[in-house]
Amino acid sequence: MKKFIKKTSVLLVLLLVVTQLVSFFSLYILRQSTFYKPNFLVNGLKRDNYDYVILGASTGLTTLDSKLIDSITNLQGVNLSMDDTNLASHYLMLKHFIAEGKTLKYCIIAPSNMSYNVSQTPLSNNDYRFLMYINRDYVLDHYSHFKSDTAKRLYYSKWFPFLGLSYYNTELFYPSLISAIKPHKRNRFDDLGNYSYPTHKNRMTKVKKKEAIVVSFESDYLKKIKLLCDAYQIKLICYLSPTESQPIDVYSKDYLFINHSNLIKNSDLFYDDIHVNGKGRQVASEAFSKVFMDIVE
Amino acid sequence: MIFNSLDFAIFLPIVFFLYWFVCNKTVARQNVLVVVASYVFYGWWDYRFLALILFSTIVDFGIGRLLLRTDVQKKRKLLLGISISINLGLLGFFKYYNFFADSFVDVFRFFGQTIQANTLDIILPVGISFYTFQTLSYTIDVYRKKLEPTSNFIEFAAFVSFFPQLVAGPIERATNLLPQFRQKRVFKYAEAMDGVYLVIWGLFKKVVIADNCAFFVNQIFNTPGQFSSLELFLGAVLFGFQIYGDFSGYSDIAIGTSRLFGLKLLTNFRFPYFSRDIAEFWRRWHISLSNWFRDYLYIPFGGSRGSKGEQIRNVFIIFLVSGLWHGANWTYVIWGGIHAILFLPLILFNAHKKYLVKTKMTSAQIPFMLLTFIMVTIAWIYFRSDTVDIANAYLGSLFYNLDVFSLDLFYNSSKSLLFSVISFTGILILLIMEFLNAKKGHEEVRLSFTTALGVMIIIVFMGTFKNPQDFIYFQF
Numbered sequence: 001m002k003k004f005i006k007k008t009s010v011l012l013v014l015l016l017v018v019t020q021l022v023s024f025f026s027l028y029i030l031r032q033s034t035f036y037k038p039n040f041l042v043n044g045l046k047r048d049n050y051d052y053v054i055l056g057a058s059t060g061l062t063t064l065d066s067k068l069i070d071s072i073t074n075l076q077g078v079n080l081s082m083d084d085t086n087l088a089s090h091y092l093m094l095k096h097f098i099a100e101g102k103t104l105k106y107c108i109i110a111p112s113n114m115s116y117n118v119s120q121t122p123l124s125n126n127d128y129r130f131l132m133y134i135n136r137d138y139v140l141d142h143y144s145h146f147k148s149d150t151a152k153r154l155y156y157s158k159w160f161p162f163l164g165l166s167y168y169n170t171e172l173f174y175p176s177l178i179s180a181i182k183p184h185k186r187n188r189f190d191d192l193g194n195y196s197y198p199t200h201k202n203r204m205t206k207v208k209k210k211e212a213i214v215v216s217f218e219s220d221y222l223k224k225i226k227l228l229c230d231a232y233q234i235k236l237i238c239y240l241s242p243t244e245s246q247p248i249d250v251y252s253k254d255y256l257f258i259n260h261s262n263l264i265k266n267s268d269l270f271y272d273d274i275h276v277n278g279k280g281r282q283v284a285s286e287a288f289s290k291v292f293m294d295i296v297e
Numbered sequence: 298m299i300f301n302s303l304d305f306a307i308f309l310p311i312v313f314f315l316y317w318f319v320c321n322k323t324v325a326r327q328n329v330l331v332v333v334a335s336y337v338f339y340g341w342w343d344y345r346f347l348a349l350i351l352f353s354t355i356v357d358f359g360i361g362r363l364l365l366r367t368d369v370q371k372k373r374k375l376l377l378g379i380s381i382s383i384n385l386g387l388l389g390f391f392k393y394y395n396f397f398a399d400s401f402v403d404v405f406r407f408f409g410q411t412i413q414a415n416t417l418d419i420i421l422p423v424g425i426s427f428y429t430f431q432t433l434s435y436t437i438d439v440y441r442k443k444l445e446p447t448s449n450f451i452e453f454a455a456f457v458s459f460f461p462q463l464v465a466g467p468i469e470r471a472t473n474l475l476p477q478f479r480q481k482r483v484f485k486y487a488e489a490m491d492g493v494y495l496v497i498w499g500l501f502k503k504v505v506i507a508d509n510c511a512f513f514v515n516q517i518f519n520t521p522g523q524f525s526s527l528e529l530f531l532g533a534v535l536f537g538f539q540i541y542g543d544f545s546g547y548s549d550i551a552i553g554t555s556r557l558f559g560l561k562l563l564t565n566f567r568f569p570y571f572s573r574d575i576a577e578f579w580r581r582w583h584i585s586l587s588n589w590f591r592d593y594l595y596i597p598f599g600g601s602r603g604s605k606g607e608q609i610r611n612v613f614i615i616f617l618v619s620g621l622w623h624g625a626n627w628t629y630v631i632w633g634g635i636h637a638i639l640f641l642p643l644i645l646f647n648a649h650k651k652y653l654v655k656t657k658m659t660s661a662q663i664p665f666m667l668l669t670f671i672m673v674t675i676a677w678i679y680f681r682s683d684t685v686d687i688a689n690a691y692l693g694s695l696f697y698n699l700d701v702f703s704l705d706l707f708y709n710s711s712k713s714l715l716f717s718v719i720s721f722t723g724i725l726i727l728l729i730m731e732f733l734n735a736k737k738g739h740e741e742v743r744l745s746f747t748t749a750l751g752v753m754i755i756i757v758f759m760g761t762f763k764n765p766q767d768f769i770y771f772q773f
Contacts, residue, residue, distance in 0.1 A: 001317065004489050011493075011746065015753045022758070166757045170715055173758050 016162070023161035026176035027132040033179035035187050036129040037082050038096055044186070045078060045102070052106035052292075053097060054193075055090040056081035059241040060110025062275050065285040066192045072289035073296070079193035085124040086115050087221035088142070092130060094228055095138045106296070107229050109222070110239040112274065113215060113248050113261055121221045123151045128168045134158045196278045197271035207273055212247040212262075215240065217255050226255070237295065242284055244270045258291050260284060298341035300550045301504055301765055308338065309554065316558055317484055324481055328455045331478075331558070335458035339423070346422040349387065350458060356383050357432040358453045361439045361446030373440055380436040384429045391421055396625030423771050424464030426622060430589055432457055435471035437593055444472050452478045461554040465547045465770040467565040467585035474560070482559035492556030494744040498730075499549030501752050503768070504760035505723040506542030510535040511766045512716045513706065518681050521691040525703035529695045533674045536681045538724050541570065543769045544583070549741070563588075567654055568735045570673075570728075573665040575639040576649040577656075578673060586622070590615050601649070608644050613637045623680070628688055632679040639672050658735060719759050726755070 030036070034044035052075060054064050060081035070077055080093050090109055097104070115121070123146040133139045134157055143155040150167070157164035165173050178185055189195045217238065229236040238257040240248050248261035264270070269280030276284055298304050312334045320326035340347050360380045364373055389397075398415070405412045435456070438444040447453050456475045462468075517524055517532030524532065548565035555562045563585050572578035579587050591600075598611045613634070620633020643649040675692075682688035707717040734742045744752060 001484050001486075004484070004486050007490065007746070008493055011750060011753070014750055015757070018750075018754055019757050022754075162757060166760070167762045169758050169760070169762070170712070170719075174715055 019162035019166070020160065022173075023157075023165040026165055026173050027134075027161055029176040029180045030132040030172065033176075033183050033185070035175050035179045035185055037080050037093070037189070037193065038130050038133060040186060040189070040193065041080060041093070041097060041102075042100055044184075044191070047076060048102050050077055050102065050104045051075035051296075052077040052108055053094075053104045054079040054081055054108045054110055054239075055093050056108075056110030056239070056241075057085050057089075057112050057115070058083035059112050059274060060108075060239070061189070061193075061195050062197050062271070063241045063281055063284045064108070064110060064239070064288055065194050065196070065281050067190075067194060068282065068285040069289045069292065070192075072286065073293050075296070077192075079189070081110060081193070082126050082129065084126045085111075086118070086121050087111050087219050087225065088121040088145075089124045089127050091221045091225050091228070092127070092138065092142045094225060095142075096130070096133070096136075098228075098232060099136065099138060103232075104234055106237055106292075107225070107234045108237045108239050108292075109225060110241060113240050113243065113246070116215045116217050116219055116222060116238065116240075119218050119220055121219060122146060123148055123154075128154060128164060128171060131157055131161075131164045131168070131172060134161070134164075196281050197275055199277045199279055200271075207245040207267075210246050212249045214249045214251060216250075217252045217257075222255070235295075237292070239288070241274070242270075242276055242280065243274050245273055256295070258288065260287060263287055298338050299765075299768065300547065300554075301500060304341065308334075309557075313557055324479065325449075325451065327482065327558075328449075328451045328478055331455040331460075332451055332458060335455070335460035335463060338460035339458065339463055342423050343420070349422055349425070350428060351454075353384065353387065353428065353432050354450075354454050354457045356380065357436050357457070358447075358450055360436050361453070362448070364436070364439045365446045377436060377440045381433065384433050388425055388429045391419055391425055393621075393625045394419065400627075427466050427468055428457055428463060430468050430586075431471075434468070434589065434593070435475070438471055444475070447475060447479075449479075459555070459560070461551040462548075462562055465544070465551070465768055466583075467548055467551065467563045468589055469562060469585070470589075473563055477560050484559060488556050488559070491743070492553040494749050495549045495553030495556070495741060497553075497749050497752050497756070498742050498744060499546040499551075499553060500760075501723075501756055502542040502546030502549065502727065504756055504762070504765070505719070506727055507539045507546060507769075508761035508764075508766045509716055509720045509723060509759070510539035510542065511761075513713075513720065514539050514681070516706065518683075518687075518691070521687065521694055524694070524706060525700040526695055526698040527702050527704055528706050529691060529698070530674075531704075531707070533678050533681075533691075533695075535720065536677050537570070537670070537674050538720075538727070540677065540680070540769055541566075542727070543766075545569075547768050547770060552741075564740050567740055568731045570670055571658060571666055571731065571735050572669050573652040573656075573658075573662050574643060574648070574669055575636060575672065576643050577652040577654070578669055579636075579640075580654050586619065590619055594618065601644075605645065609641060612640050612644055616640070626683075627685050628679045628682055631685060631688070632676050635676040635679065639676070655738070723755075723759060 030039055032043065034040045054060050054066060054077065056064070058081070061079065061083055064079060066077045066079040069075070080097070082089065082093075087109070090111060094107060123143070127142070130139045130142070131154060134154075140155065140158055143151050153163045153167050175187065222238070226236055236256065238255050240250065240257065240259045240261045242260050242262070242264040244267060246261070248259060250257055250259045264276065264280055264283060269276055269283060271277040271280070298308060312330070315330055316327055320330045336347055339350060357380055360376050363376050367373060402412055435444070439446045452475070455478050456469070456471060459469070459474065514532060514536045517528060518536070521529060521532070545566040552562045552565070565583060565585050567581040567584065569578055569581035572581050595611055595615050598614060599607050600611060601608050616633040616637035617630055618633070620629040620631070623629040623632070640649070643651075678691050679685070679688045682691060706713060708714045730742050
């Protein structure tokens with residue numbers, strides 16, 4: 001029995017050592033890369049001072065084209081939105097941005113429209129993209145706020161990175177291999193963080209227009225973002241992106257918002273119910289620029 | 298509780314410790330621990346099902362005792378009949394009630410009559426097909442006087458509920474497992490290490506092969522009409538590896554875990570995809586079920602004795618029942634029927650014993666292996682499809698498709714490409730390891746310390762942990 005315990009222990013220790021080493025190395029490579037937005041922010045942004053930053057989910061990523069907005073407004077901005085994220089992720093991204101010593105004047109929040117009403121924001125599916133910065137307090141703090149098993153796995157990755165790396169092996173380990181070969185590779189976004197859906201529609205059936213629903217900005221994390229913005233004299237703008245079937249009514253005295261949920265009527269400008277396509281993005285970005293200029297002026 | 302979960306990773310060392318360090322004084326204590334641990338393991342899914350397994354255990358234990366007390370053949374037959382009725386009754390009610398009710402309605406509809414049948418909202422208890430067959434084997438063997446019935450209820454309960462193989466086999470025979478619960482168990486280093494390595498290899502098959510293949514298989518089988526012939530063919534091939542990785546992986550983990558407790562389970566798979574004909578495939582695939590049907594159904598019906606007509610009838614009975622055992626759906630019955638048809642030429646030409654498991658493999662036999670694999674793969678289409686119509690459409694698209702050679706699905710996004718690389722690399726590793734071990738005449742893949750470490754590292758970086766799939770055979 002002693003021999004058995006000794007041998008299985010050695011096997012486990014060796015496994016732990018090897019996987020820990022590989023995981024440390026993977027995260028190190030990703031930290032040097034521009035693969036995901038948090039790495040792009042650190043290694044890919046050319047400037048330290050921005051007029052605006054767009055922080056959003058897939059809607060923010062695919063609706064607002066910072067290149068087009070820059071060309072219309074003569075401002076300098078970047079899109080740091082990530083698909084499948086929520087206001088908690090945007091809060092973390094803003095902290096990450098500030099921690100990097102960068103400054104901005106306007107923070108444009110563009111989550112999925114209904115996120116504004118979620119009072120208890122969960123860990124988003126793509127928050128693992130901050131894992132390579134687990135040694136920074138604000139990232140560890142972020143993971144510690146959630147009770148899910150996934151959040152715990154990410155949290156304990158500070159000491160045992162193989163926990164996060166094995167769980168997200170296709171999302172972290174393999175991208176680290178790609179980044180080792182191509183350090184400047186970006187995961188489907190351009191040099192200012194933009195991405196566009198193709199012009200074809202993602203579904204065949206026509207959607208029915210629904211009754212308008214009310215967004216009242218009850219999100220716990222929106223309050224945190226507001227406080228953080230206030231602390232750094234950043235002006236917060238809440239953006240509601242166009243949807244094909246779900247108009248939104250907004251009532252708020254506390255937040256500055258741009259409600260473009262009902263902006264686009266033409267179904268051909270949508271990729272699916274809540275995402276515009278390339279043409280829709282142009283229309284939405286132009287409309288946004290106009291309103292944004294009014295705010296800036 | 299599933300094997301590839303954190304719960305089990307905590308549960309197993311605790312039970313192991315208690316078994317060898319706390320309850321090691323007597324066999325009886327160890328058996329009590331096995332029963333308690335098994336009921337915790339099973340109750341983890343749904344504690345209500347424990348009543349069912351306890352009921353089945355009490356019934357068959359009682360009938361075993363009654364069979365010992367009487368030599369009157371009529372009475373013995375009656376007792377056996379009661380055991381079979383109760384066990385198959387439970388199985389029939391939980392697994393087949395809705396199937397037969399729906400089929401009945403369909404038959405009447407076919408003849409222009411409309412009848413109403415009430416279907417029930419029944420949850421299928423996990424592993425009911427496995428432990429039902431296991432307890433049945435006990436009463437049948439006691440009835441046939443091949444086995445002395447046990448007088449120790451805990452011993453019998455441990456045999457019925459032994460957690461490593463409770464929910465997905467191997468379907469143990471009382472003649473093999475029950476006597477082991479009577480003997481004093483001595484910890485053997487080599488056996489335990491073999492067990493650990495087998496568990497590791499089983500996990501590799503499950504989380505690297507099966508769960509990664511599922512990524513493509515689910516997409517292809519959900520909407521077969523959208524894919525090219527080649528994609529459909531690869532979908533069926535990948536399902537072949539998914540179900541093999543899933544089921545044989547479970548068996549490996551079960552057998553390996555049992556060895557940690559000094560108990561030997563029956564071999565359930567012997568490299569089935571190296572079979573040279575269908576008969577050999579069934580000597581290598583789900584062996585514990587094949588042997589069960591052979592001993593309790595095929596041979597009582599006459600087996601391969603009698604006329605050709607009787608032999609063919611027996612083959613069809615075995616395969617159709619085997620199909621139905623897998624699930625309450627006509628797709629399984631047709632799957633069984635296809636295997637029976639593939640078996641026919643071997644029976645007709647007396648070639649069904651040409652390739653025994655120990656018959657040496659040669660490179661000249663590779664074309665026969667490929668042919669057998671393709672036949673098995675085509676049959677899997679019925680096994681995996683939700684309905685016969687979908688399976689027919691799948692087969693139709695496989696052979697009549699405007700888009701024949703496209704492989705878009707496997708590389709149309711970085712995610713797909715990644716899963717392709719992982720799945721096919723995993724399958725390649727599997728085939729190489731199995732081939733090397735089969736050549737050496739091993740019954741299972743044997744790992745060394747170094748290869749075990751390598752496989753574990755592969756599991757960590759190639760396994761699916763974020764979206765684990767349930768073991769497929771749990772549904773049976």
